[in-house]
Amino acid sequence: MSKQAGYVVGVDIGGSKIFAGVVDEAGNILSRAKRKTLAAEGFEVSLGQIVDCITEAIQTSNIPEEKILAIGLGSPGPLDIEKGIILYTPNLNWKDAPLKDSIEAKFNKPVKVDNDVNTGTLGELVFGAGKGAKDIIGLFVGTGLGGGVIIDGKVLHGFNQNAGELGHIMVNPKGPRCGCGVRGHLEAIASKSGIEKMIRKAIKAGKPTMIQKELEKEKGPVKSNSLAKAYSKGDKIVRKAVKRSARYLGYGVGSFLNIFNPEVVVLGGGIIESFGQEYIDMVIEVAQKNVFPIAIQNVRIVPAALGDDSVILGASVLAFEAYQQAQQKAKK
Amino acid sequence: MSKQAGYVVGVDIGGSKIFAGVVDEAGNILSRAKRKTLAAEGFEVSLGQIVDCITEAIQTSNIPEEKILAIGLGSPGPLDIEKGIILYTPNLNWKDAPLKDSIEAKFNKPVKVDNDVNTGTLGELVFGAGKGAKDIIGLFVGTGLGGGVIIDGKVLHGFNQNAGELGHIMVNPKGPRCGCGVRGHLEAIASKSGIEKMIRKAIKAGKPTMIQKELEKEKGPVKSNSLAKAYSKGDKIVRKAVKRSARYLGYGVGSFLNIFNPEVVVLGGGIIESFGQEYIDMVIEVAQKNVFPIAIQNVRIVPAALGDDSVILGASVLAFEAYQQAQQKAKK
Numbered sequence: 001m002s003k004q005a006g007y008v009v010g011v012d013i014g015g016s017k018i019f020a021g022v023v024d025e026a027g028n029i030l031s032r033a034k035r036k037t038l039a040a041e042g043f044e045v046s047l048g049q050i051v052d053c054i055t056e057a058i059q060t061s062n063i064p065e066e067k068i069l070a071i072g073l074g075s076p077g078p079l080d081i082e083k084g085i086i087l088y089t090p091n092l093n094w095k096d097a098p099l100k101d102s103i104e105a106k107f108n109k110p111v112k113v114d115n116d117v118n119t120g121t122l123g124e125l126v127f128g129a130g131k132g133a134k135d136i137i138g139l140f141v142g143t144g145l146g147g148g149v150i151i152d153g154k155v156l157h158g159f160n161q162n163a164g165e166l167g168h169i170m171v172n173p174k175g176p177r178c179g180c181g182v183r184g185h186l187e188a189i190a191s192k193s194g195i196e197k198m199i200r201k202a203i204k205a206g207k208p209t210m211i212q213k214e215l216e217k218e219k220g221p222v223k224s225n226s227l228a229k230a231y232s233k234g235d236k237i238v239r240k241a242v243k244r245s246a247r248y249l250g251y252g253v254g255s256f257l258n259i260f261n262p263e264v265v266v267l268g269g270g271i272i273e274s275f276g277q278e279y280i281d282m283v284i285e286v287a288q289k290n291v292f293p294i295a296i297q298n299v300r301i302v303p304a305a306l307g308d309d310s311v312i313l314g315a316s317v318l319a320f321e322a323y324q325q326a327q328q329k330a331k332k
Numbered sequence: 333m334s335k336q337a338g339y340v341v342g343v344d345i346g347g348s349k350i351f352a353g354v355v356d357e358a359g360n361i362l363s364r365a366k367r368k369t370l371a372a373e374g375f376e377v378s379l380g381q382i383v384d385c386i387t388e389a390i391q392t393s394n395i396p397e398e399k400i401l402a403i404g405l406g407s408p409g410p411l412d413i414e415k416g417i418i419l420y421t422p423n424l425n426w427k428d429a430p431l432k433d434s435i436e437a438k439f440n441k442p443v444k445v446d447n448d449v450n451t452g453t454l455g456e457l458v459f460g461a462g463k464g465a466k467d468i469i470g471l472f473v474g475t476g477l478g479g480g481v482i483i484d485g486k487v488l489h490g491f492n493q494n495a496g497e498l499g500h501i502m503v504n505p506k507g508p509r510c511g512c513g514v515r516g517h518l519e520a521i522a523s524k525s526g527i528e529k530m531i532r533k534a535i536k537a538g539k540p541t542m543i544q545k546e547l548e549k550e551k552g553p554v555k556s557n558s559l560a561k562a563y564s565k566g567d568k569i570v571r572k573a574v575k576r577s578a579r580y581l582g583y584g585v586g587s588f589l590n591i592f593n594p595e596v597v598v599l600g601g602g603i604i605e606s607f608g609q610e611y612i613d614m615v616i617e618v619a620q621k622n623v624f625p626i627a628i629q630n631v632r633i634v635p636a637a638l639g640d641d642s643v644i645l646g647a648s649v650l651a652f653e654a655y656q657q658a659q660q661k662a663k664k
Contacts (some may be wrong), residue, residue, distance in 0.1 A: 012370070158627075159594060159595040159631070160593055163592050163593040164591070165591065166590075170584070182621070250517075263499075290514050
């Protein structure tokens with residue numbers, strides 16, 4: 001991205017909330033807006049929410065709308081990146097949703113869309129923990145395990161635009177079943193869901209843990225902070241499950257280093273945020289033992305630096321790209 | 333690679349033999365030469381063999397040496413691609429060997445070097461099973477398990493130029509020990525060495541197999557063809573080990589599809605050549621069960637088409653690239 005004087009809007013579309021911000025070329029977020037996604041009500045309703053959210057972000061920024069160059073959006077996938085269509089998503093009640101065209105029509109500005117994890121990884125590359133690097137792997141450990149790959153500054157999309165599913169590699173054919181249905185994927189063990197599943201199994205087997213009550217009471221997924229609290233208090237069951245998560249993430253990182261030999265591996269998401277450097281150190285220790293020395297030499301394995309802003313900021317990079325592409329197209 | 337009228341030399345440097353050929357821009361091999369690598373005698377001796385081999389290939393092609401535009405070489409790694417230095421290799425008694433500079437000095441032509449597996453994958457992309465594609469994964473299953481990754485026509489090298497080690501991903505932490513020292517890598521199970529190790533273990537446990545005598549007699553690795561013969565005769569021990577190899581390679585291919593979502597996966601090497609489509613079908617069946625449907629949709633998983641010529645032909649592509657880069661440099 002060459003420097004481009006001006007402002008864009010970056011949008012982070014999540015399963016429950018939409019965040020938008022006006023962002024300048026240096027990655028400063030000048031304004032913020034938030035809306036509910038209302039995903040269950042279908043794409044048209046969600047689209048209205050997205051448009052409202054973008055409009056509010058522009059208004060509160062005090063930047064005149066005509067000075068906004070473009071709009072970028074990070075969305076759950078899978079999607080057709082070029083056409084900007086969200087094909088379907090487990091979290092949103094959308095199907096073949098023409099996100100790019102709809103937003104372009106509403107605001108009459110260039111629009112670029114990518115999936116949320118790629119977008120967050122791009123944000124970390126340009127403005128966060130990967131600043132200055134060209135090749136980066138992003139691993140976001142939350143309820144699931146999302147991955148993003150950027151090679152020579154370009155997001156890896158692949159033949160059907162479905163590359164970068166780093167949580168869905170086989171790490172143990174006899175391991176637990178993954179959200180995608182496959183037994184033994186990395187996500188099934190290392191994600192928060194994988195940790196929770198192991199703890200629930202221990203509870204069923206009559207083993208004591210201090211988060212038993214919370215797990216019995218809560219219908220939704222366990223909170224990363226609750227796990228971190230039990231972990232730090234020495235809860236054996238929780239410690240075992242979290243250590244297994246870190247060990248397998250270490251195997252995964254070792255594999256990704258041998259596969260991609262990136263310059264930076266960024267670790268983000270709820271589990272990383274709640275457990276911090278102690279967890280990352282476990283990951284690094286295992287990765288080091290499972291990799292060619294040359295493939296980890298001088299490689300930075302670091303926590304994500306942008307927190308919840310990574311997708312908005314990555315989306316702003318997409319927006320500047322969309323603007324430049326539109327400019328080049330206009331020249332021809 | 334844009335079309336370039338003219339001829340280059342492609343060289344395939346192996347642990348025991350060197351092959352060279354004069355190649356035109358359409359991938360026709362006009363002449364061939366062969367030498368022993370004499371690797372144990374050090375780089376200077378091997379260099380003499382390489383120079384002789386290139387010289388003979390040029391002479392027998394009847395193309396005047398001044399019409400040879402450039403030279404490309406595929407070599408065992410790891411290496412510094414830009415400088416063309418082979419850092420060290422388990423198969424050759426070389427250390428920090430300045431291959432590129434030495435060949436440039438001898439022939440006064442542009443030279444480009446890459447590792448043999450990347451080079452073979454490039455050959456398959458441009459002239460073989462991957463023709464017409466841009467994104468390709470090469471997996472070569474022999475004594476080891478070599479990998480090459482090409483994205484948008486460019487070989488993936490990574491930060492320390494050590495990307496693409498696809499045999500060295502964790503597939504089972506309790507699996508057998510890999511040549512690289514790690515327990516549970518794909519190579520340790522799926523390669524011919526992995527198959528042989530499993531059979532030897534069965535023999536030790538007193539289980540009967542028709543290749544027992546051959547294994548006891550032979551000091552070197554078992555031949556792929558011997559395995560294939562025993563397999564087709566219904567040898568239970570051999571069938572079990574080979575099926576395990578195919579199953580794990582299928583897990584690996586599933587992971588690589590989710591990671592890269594390539595257009596083509598090319599399977600080559602001694603095991604693939606000896607077992608053919610039956611083995612590939614087992615790999616595809618497992619991969620299909622372990623991947624997002626969108627990541628395998630319309631993806632070709634096919635046997636390598638160039639056999640032993642893949643490295644010479646890939647090296648010819650490197651040579652044409654070297655020539656073009658030299659031309660561009662001269663223009664500036």
